[in-house]
Every structure is written in C-alpha cells, then in structure tokens.
Amino acid sequence: xxxxxxxxxxxxxxxxxxxxxxxxxxxxxxxxVIEKYxxxxxxxxxxxxxxxxxxxxxTFVSIIILAIINLASYDGKLWSLVPIGSIVFFWILMSxxxxxxxxxxxxxxxxxxxxIGLLILIDVMAENxxxxxxxxxxxxxxxxxxxxSTTILVRRIDYRDYILYLLTILILSLIPIALVFGNIIDIxxxxxxxxxxxxxxxxxxxxxxxxxxxxxxxxxxxA
Amino acid sequence: MSKDLNYDTWFRLDNSGKIFPEVxxxxxxxxxxxxxxxxxxxxxxxxxxxxxxxxxxYPMFKVKLKKGLFWSYFDYNSKPFIVEELKHYVCGEIHxxxxxxxxxxxxxxxxxxxxxxxxxxxxxxxxxxxxKALTYEYLVLAGKDIKPDxxxxxxxxxxxxEEYEDANSKFYDPKxxxxxxxxxxxxxxxxxxxxxxxxxxxxxxxxxxxxxxARENNLTITEYLAALMMYTIYNTxxxxxxxxxxxxxxxxxxxxxxxxxHFPSNTLRNFSNFVKTDLVMTEDDITxxxxxxxxxxxxxxxxxxxxLIRKMSENVAFEKNVLLRFTPYFLKKYALKIGYxxxxxxxxxxxxxxxxxxxxxxxxxxxxxDVTAAVYAGKFNTLNCSIVSYKDKFKITFxxxxxxxxxxxxxxxxxxxxxxxxxxxxxxxxxx
Numbered sequence: 001x002x003x004x005x006x007x008x009x010x011x012x013x014x015x016x017x018x019x020x021x022x023x024x025x026x027x028x029x030x031x032x033v034i035e036k037y038x039x040x041x042x043x044x045x046x047x048x049x050x051x052x053x054x055x056x057x058x059t060f061v062s063i064i065i066l067a068i069i070n071l072a073s074y075d076g077k078l079w080s081l082v083p084i085g086s087i088v089f090f091w092i093l094m095s096x097x098x099x100x101x102x103x104x105x106x107x108x109x110x111x112x113x114x115x116i117g118l119l120i121l122i123d124v125m126a127e128n129x130x131x132x133x134x135x136x137x138x139x140x141x142x143x144x145x146x147x148x149s150t151t152i153l154v155r156r157i158d159y160r161d162y163i164l165y166l167l168t169i170l171i172l173s174l175i176p177i178a179l180v181f182g183n184i185i186d187i188x189x190x191x192x193x194x195x196x197x198x199x200x201x202x203x204x205x206x207x208x209x210x211x212x213x214x215x216x217x218x219x220x221x222x223a
Numbered sequence: 224m225s226k227d228l229n230y231d232t233w234f235r236l237d238n239s240g241k242i243f244p245e246v247x248x249x250x251x252x253x254x255x256x257x258x259x260x261x262x263x264x265x266x267x268x269x270x271x272x273x274x275x276x277x278x279x280x281y282p283m284f285k286v287k288l289k290k291g292l293f294w295s296y297f298d299y300n301s302k303p304f305i306v307e308e309l310k311h312y313v314c315g316e317i318h319x320x321x322x323x324x325x326x327x328x329x330x331x332x333x334x335x336x337x338x339x340x341x342x343x344x345x346x347x348x349x350x351x352x353x354x355k356a357l358t359y360e361y362l363v364l365a366g367k368d369i370k371p372d373x374x375x376x377x378x379x380x381x382x383x384x385e386e387y388e389d390a391n392s393k394f395y396d397p398k399x400x401x402x403x404x405x406x407x408x409x410x411x412x413x414x415x416x417x418x419x420x421x422x423x424x425x426x427x428x429x430x431x432x433x434x435x436x437a438r439e440n441n442l443t444i445t446e447y448l449a450a451l452m453m454y455t456i457y458n459t460x461x462x463x464x465x466x467x468x469x470x471x472x473x474x475x476x477x478x479x480x481x482x483x484x485h486f487p488s489n490t491l492r493n494f495s496n497f498v499k500t501d502l503v504m505t506e507d508d509i510t511x512x513x514x515x516x517x518x519x520x521x522x523x524x525x526x527x528x529x530x531l532i533r534k535m536s537e538n539v540a541f542e543k544n545v546l547l548r549f550t551p552y553f554l555k556k557y558a559l560k561i562g563y564x565x566x567x568x569x570x571x572x573x574x575x576x577x578x579x580x581x582x583x584x585x586x587x588x589x590x591x592x593d594v595t596a597a598v599y600a601g602k603f604n605t606l607n608c609s610i611v612s613y614k615d616k617f618k619i620t621f622x623x624x625x626x627x628x629x630x631x632x633x634x635x636x637x638x639x640x641x642x643x644x645x646x647x648x649x650x651x652x653x654x655x
Contacts, residue, residue: 007632007635007639008639008645009426009635009639009646009647010644010645010646011646011647011648011649012646012648013649013651015649015654019424019628019647020424020628020632020636021628021632022653034333036648037309037311037423037648037650037651038308038309039311040652041310041311219289219298220291220292221291222291222293222296223293223548
C-alpha cells in the first residue's frame with residue numbers, strides 16, 4: 001500500500017504518483033500486486049493501404065475530368081454517366097460485395113439491383129435497343145433468386161437472415177412482367193420465365209416454410 | 224408463462240432502449256460496466272463455460288440488434304459468445320461486428336470479472352442480476368460449495384416472460400404525460416483526453432460510516448453525495464466566476480431511480496427513471512448546507528409516484544405517437560438523433576448512479592472481495608460517477624473524458640477531512 005500525504009488516501013499500485021494530485025506517493029507496494037487496470041495498448045487504427053489511396057485519388061480525378069469534358073462538349077447526351085456509373089459500381093462492388101461483413105443475401109440483392117441499374121443506363125445511353133431490360137434484367141433477377149435460395153438451402157442455420165432479401169427479389173421479379181403488360185418489353189419469354197421461377201420459389205416457401213415468412217414479417221414490420 | 228429459447232426468439236426494444244442505438248457512437252457509447260473481484264485468479268475456460276450456461280438461462284441477452292421497417296428489434300443470435308481479456312478501454316463502444324453481434328462483453332483480468340453492457344439491453348439492476356448469476360455459476364464450476372439462497376438466479380431455472388417485459392408502458396398514464404421543458408445544463412469544463420481513453424478513479428470508503436454521516440444530516444446517502452457533488456463542482460468550477468456566461472447554466476446532477484423499488488416489476492430490461500438537482504450557482508456564497516436543503520427538496524418532489532409516472536409516460540407517449548410510430552425506421556433514426564442531440568444529452572451536467580447494495584448469499588461471501596460499477600464518459604457529460612456497495616465497501620467510481628481530476632480530488636478530500644479512510648484505484652490514464 002502506498003499513500004499520499006496531501007490527499008491522505010491509500011492506493012495499491014506500482015505507479016509513483018497520486019492520481020488525484022500528481023504528488024509523489026510514499027510507502028511501498030508488495031511486488032506481487034498486479035495493477036487493477038491494464039496498461040494502455042495503442043489502438044490499431046485501420047490505415048488505408050496505399051493501393052486504396054491511389055485508387056481513391058484516380059477515381060475522384062477521373063470522375064471530375066469526365067464530367068468536365070462531357071459538359072464542355074455538351075451535345076445533348078450525358079455520355080459521361082456511363083463511365084462514372086461504372087466506376088461507382090466498382091467501388092460499391094468492392095466495399096459491399098467483397099470487403100463488407102454484411103450477410104451474403106444482402107450482398108447478392110444489392111449488387112444485382114445495382115448491376116441491373118447500371119446495365120439499363122448503358123443501354124439507354126448507347127442505342128436504346130432494349131437488350132438490358134429485355135434479356136438481362138429478368139435473367140439477373142432469376143440468377144439472384146436462385147443464388148439466395150441455394151444459400152438458404154446450404155446454410156440453413158441463418159435462413160432467417162436471408163429470407164427477407166429473397167422476398168424482396170421475388171417481389172422485384174414482378175417488375176419485368178409488369179413491363180411486359182406496359183408494352184415496354186417486347187421480347188417476352190425471358191420475363192415470363194423469370195416470373196415463373198419467382199412464383200415457384202415463393203410457393204415453395206409458402207407451402208413448406210409458412211411460419212418462417214410469417215415470423216419474419218411480424219418482426220420486421222412491428223410498429 | 225415461459226418462453227423456449229430457439230431461433231424464433233425475438234424481442235421488441237423497451238421504451239428507453241429504443242433511443243440508445245440511434246444516439247450511440249464511439250464517443251457517446253452508452254455503455255456501462257459492473258465488475259466483481261474474487262479472491263482467486265480467474266480461469267478463462269471456466270468463465271467461458273459459466274457464460275454459456277447463463278446465456279441459456281437469459282435468452283434476452285443472447286441477441287443481436289436488427290433493423291425492421293419501423294423499429295429495430297433484438298433477434299436471436301446464433302453465434303457463440305466469447306469472453307475476452309480486459310483491455311484499457313473503460314466502457315468503450317461495443318461494436319457489433321467485432322463482438323459476434325452481441326451487445327455486451329464479459330472480460331476477465333487477474334481476479335476480476337467485468338461485464339460491460341449496452342444500455343439498450345438492460346439497466347443497472349438488470350446487469351447486476353447477470354453479474355450475480357455469472358459469479359455464482361463461475362464459483363460453482365470452480366468447485367466451491369455455495370448455495371444460491373434465492374439471492375442469485377441459477378442457470379437451471381426457467382426463463383420468465385416477466386423478465387423481458389417493457390415495464391415502462393405497463394405504468395403508462397395517458398392523462399399524466401405533460402412535457403416540462405428544461406434548460407440546457409452546465410457542462411464540466413476540462414481538456415479532453417484522446418478519443419479512445421477514459422479516465423477512471425474509484426475510491427472505497429466505509430459503508431457504515433457514510434450511512435451514519437448521511438443520517439446525521441437527515442438525508443439518504445445518494446442525496447448527500449449529490450449535494451456534495453454539486454458543492455465540489457461549485458467550488459472547483461463556478462465559484463467567483465458567476466459572471467461568465469457559460470457558468471450561468473444550472474448545474475444538474477442526473478440521478479437514476481430504480482423503478483423496481485417503486486413499482487411492482489421484475490423486468491431485467493430498462494426500468495429506471497431519474498431525479499435531477501437543478502440550481503444556477505452564480506452567487507459567491509452558496510454553502511454546503513444550502514445545497515443539502517436544495518437536494519432534499521428536489522428529491523422529495525421528484526420521487527413522488529405521480530411525478531415518476533409523468534416522466535415515464537412522457538417517454539412512452541413519444542413512442543406511442545402515431546406519426547412517429549409509422550415513420551419508416553431510416554427516417555425515424557434521424558428524428559431521434561436530432562432530438563436527442565438537441566436536448567437529451569445536454570440536459571445533464573453529470574450522472575450519479577447509485578446501484579445500491581449488492582447482496583450475495585452468505586456461502587459466496589468468502590470468495591468475493593468487492594464490486595465495482597462504472598458508466599461511460601462522453602463529450603458533454605465529461606465526468607460521471609457510479610456507486611455500488613458490497614458489505615462495508617462503499618465504492619465510488621468516477622469516469623472522465625477530461626484530463627483534470629480536480630473534482631475527484633476535492634470530492635475525496637471532503638471525506639479524508641472528515642477522518643474517513645479512502646482507498647483509491649486508478650487506471651492512470653494520464654501516464655500515457
């Protein structure tokens with residue numbers, strides 16, 4: 001035990017100063033005493049690796065240059081949105097798809113939706129021939145459906161975390177069919193196939209796992 | 224009614240718990256800690272086994288926080304809980320991604336077991352229950368012959384639904400929910416420590432002596448300490464400086480009240496409210512006796528049943544507001560955040576939490592040295608104080624986010640001047 005003359009307190013420590021008044025402590029402490037609180041260990045702050053810094057720098061510079069060139073030579077077309085969109089997509093793919101710790105169903109759903117958006121943008125900016133929403137949108141939604149369903153089947157323990165994203169994608173699979181009726185999509189078989197797949201998966205869940213959907217909806221939507 | 228623990232288990236956040244996830248960050252962590260010192264070195268593996276056993280008994284702690292459309296909620300957490308060694312952080316942010324999504328930590332060091340908990344999950348009384356159960360389980364696994372004596376819950380009991388109830392809404396009175404506007408409180412000034420550091424100084428004095436001292440003044444211990452705290456703040460920070468604008472704000476000591484003692488409920492969730500001192504201290508001749516009288520008056524007014532229900536209903540009414548209820552979560556988040564930053568936090572100078580006396584069964588007492596409690600210190604509440612007593616050890620712990628220790632020094636000197644023995648512990652944050 002050490003003590004401080006000034007504050008008249010006792011303290012069991014190997015440190016030499018009174019924590020209250022910074023005066024030198026008197027007395028001896030048993031060498032077997034272990035400090036009550038651990039010593040400071042510097043935080044391992046995440047420092048951006050050089051590659052990321054370089055990539056960041058070029059990303060910002062190219063986005064600004066692309067935008068400036070596009071605006072300076074503006075002829076009615078915002079073509080710079082295509083490369084800028086691709087660059088942004090790359091970053092989201094990296095941060096959400098690869099490096100984040102989000103659950104896998106969330107990654108599938110987010111990346112698929114963004115990819116569809118990007119492809120439609122490219123299509124519209126180019127010739128507007130409709131390949132993106134005629135073919136790619138239904139196919140991408142279908143593959144996302146299949147991917148999440150497979151994940152649920154394989155990693156059943158976490159199915160409750162995934163089912164919401166599956167439902168989201170299932171509902172979004174209705175969009176192509178709606179577009180067919182709105183006469184925007186002229187090639188109908190991919191949309192119909194995708195819709196059929198979505199409905200099959202939905203009925204599969206409703207018939208075989210009705211409770212899981214009910215519970216998930218109850219949890220997520222309680223007010 | 225009991226509820227089986229399985230993958231479908233989920234819980235709503237309780238009324239006070241709803242605010243914390245939105246307003247917490249690495250600086251305002253809203254984390255608090257309780258710890259127990261045993262007589263022997265802690266065995267990590269036994270502690271791990273003890274925690275695993277306890278988590279089956281308390282499904283409400285085996286959860287992660289998830290977002291819904293309107294509110295966030297606690298969902299069953301299938302990942303394993305892992306005990307860790309105590310680091311230098313005091314009540315640091317509990318980052319879900321680094322903690323297997325759990326909202327509390329169990330740590331060990333030498334002879335100490337420490338639990339740190341996010342305030343959304345439980346309040347002081349709830350976490351003390353967990354600490355008792357964990358200590359009991361640990362000592363049993365360590366081969367000690369001890370009995371629970373109905374003072375500690377054991378892992379063999381069944382979980383009870385009343386342990387998870389949101390007691391605040393149970394006592395909600397829609398007729399008694401008037402909002403009383405408050406002024407911003409005085410902020411204790413000082414030089415900030417670097418962000419990942421929190422200073423901790425605790426002093427142990429004799430329970431019987433301080434009880435006697437409070438009784439001599441016709442007050443409870445908490446009232447006496449709240450008055451002393453105001454007097455210390457006044458002497459070290461405000462006296463003769465009343466002409467400075469920032470010193471003209473009222474000093475408000477926030478004292479949580481454990482509502483389980485006032486209303487029948489066994490919940491482990493948040494079920495506490497508060498009383499506050501509130502005094503502008505610009506005059507130069509405020510005496511300690513003035514403050515004792517002020518605190519006594521404020522506490523008597525604040526602790527009446529109707530006033531406690533009013534404060535409770537005020538919060539619950541906010542949650543029951545139809546407009547807010549059906550605002551999607553991602554918007555509501557910002558509403559809560561802005562509201563809390565504008566008001567909530569800045570209405571208190573500091574918090575003084577008295578967890579009270581901890582009783583262990585007689586057979587456990589030989590193995591337990593003392594109990595500690597601490598709360599986080601943030602950017603506005605730069606100094607906080609929590610008190611817990613076990614047998615004759617009355618432990619007052621200050622946590623601070625500033626370098627200066629003048630308030631602690633004067634506070635403890637008050638007791639040494641009265642002839643008390645004070646034993647100090649510090650994490651020596653100023654040495655780094």
